[in-house]
Amino acid sequence: MSTLDPLQIINMIWELRRELDVLEDNTKSGVVPGAQLEQNLASRMLVPLDARLSKLTLICRAMWSLIQEKTGATEADLLRRITEIDGMDGRIDGRVMKPALKCPQCKGVVCRQFNRCLFCGYEPPSGDPFDGA
Ligand SMILES: [Zn+2]
Numbered sequence: 644m645s646t647l648d649p650l651q652i653i654n655m656i657w658e659l660r661r662e663l664d665v666l667e668d669n670t671k672s673g674v675v676p677g678a679q680l681e682q683n684l685a686s687r688m689l690v691p692l693d694a695r696l697s698k699l700t701l702i703c704r705a706m707w708s709l710i711q712e713k714t715g716a717t718e719a720d721l722l723r724r725i726t727e728i729d730g731m732d733g734r735i736d737g738r739v740m741k742p743a744l745k746c747p748q749c750k751g752v753v754c755r756q757f758n759r760c761l762f763c764g765y766e767p768p769s770g771d772p773f774d775g776a
Contacts, residue, residue, distance in 0.1 A: 707721065740755075741755040743755060746760040746763060747765070753765065
């Protein structure tokens with residue numbers, strides 16, 4: 644399995660965005676049918692994301708195994724902590740969401756997942772080790 648770091652994912656999305664622009668132009672001019680365009684983009688994005696998810700799941704399981712072994716923490720401890728962290732954004736929904744930021748340069752939306760403005764590329768200063776995760 645190849646390693647995908649967050650920068651590679653961001654670059655892949657930027658490349659796909661550029662490719663989408665080109666394909667949309669071609670679609671408008673009748674070169675590529677719209678359905679084929681959507682299918683191509685979906686299949687290219689799903690494979691790397693699935694590989695990334697599998698790797699993160701493996702790392703989480705390995706870390707949890709080590710933590711249990713070294714500290715004696717239990718499944719109940721883990722579930723309680725998951726619920727606490729899940730609720731930090733105000734909702735128990737199985738996700739950790741940060742509120743969107745307004746880009747100070749272009750007034751667009753800074754994607755918190757990538758900690759980068761998707762319109763102009765501005766990167767806000769990071770103070771959270773999980774920014775971009
Ligand atoms: Zn911006």
